[in-house]
Amino acid sequence: MVDPLTIAAGASAVSGVMGFKGNMSAAKAAKQTADYNAQVAENEAVLLARKKRDEEEGLRKQSDRLEGTQRVMVAGSGVQMTGSPLDVLAETYFSTNMDATMIQYAGDIEQVQKQSEAALTRAEGGARATALKTQAVTTLLGGAQKAATLMA
Numbered sequence: 001m002v003d004p005l006t007i008a009a010g011a012s013a014v015s016g017v018m019g020f021k022g023n024m025s026a027a028k029a030a031k032q033t034a035d036y037n038a039q040v041a042e043n044e045a046v047l048l049a050r051k052k053r054d055e056e057e058g059l060r061k062q063s064d065r066l067e068g069t070q071r072v073m074v075a076g077s078g079v080q081m082t083g084s085p086l087d088v089l090a091e092t093y094f095s096t097n098m099d100a101t102m103i104q105y106a107g108d109i110e111q112v113q114k115q116s117e118a119a120l121t122r123a124e125g126g127a128r129a130t131a132l133k134t135q136a137v138t139t140l141l142g143g144a145q146k147a148a149t150l151m152a
Contacts, residue, residue, distance in 0.1 A: 009150035016143015023136030027129040034125015038118040045114035052107030056100050063096035 067089060074085040 005150050009147040012143050012146035012150060014143075016140045016146070019139030019143065020136045023132050023139060027132035027136065030128040030132060031125050034121050034128070037125075038121040041114050041118040041121060045111050045118075048110045048114065049107055052103055052110070056103045059096065059099055059103065063092060067092050 070085075070088055070092065
């Protein structure tokens with residue numbers, strides 16, 4: 001017959017090993033989750049960049065249409081493109097470029113935010129994984145200690 005203390009020591013050792021494996025799996029899962037979430041943020045950054053590019057392109061097309069309309073109206077009135085009509089076209093041009101610059105700036109800010117989000121997510125995931133690995137080793141050592149205490 002096997003000694004009950006030996007059985008208890010074996011169970012403690014097995015418990016420590018199982019806890020170790022579980023925590024190591026959790027650490028791997030935490031890192032994978034963080035990497036996935038970071039990749040999602042990076043993908044969102046790409047989509048936001050495309051959206052801002054399209055927004056700027058739409059603004060420029062709308063401005064081109066407005067400028068064309070202004071030219072047709074001025075030409076239809078028989079006025080030469082000098083003075084006030086030219087000032088109107090210049091204002092349209094500069095206003096469009098200012099708006100385009102603001103769209104680009106907003107896009108840059110969104111890109112930095114998403115890149116920061118991805119980096120933070122990876123850092124947090126790495127920290128969680130490290131904590132779980134430390135916990136895994138602690139669990140393994142705790143099980144070994146209980147087994148050794150029971151065997152002594």
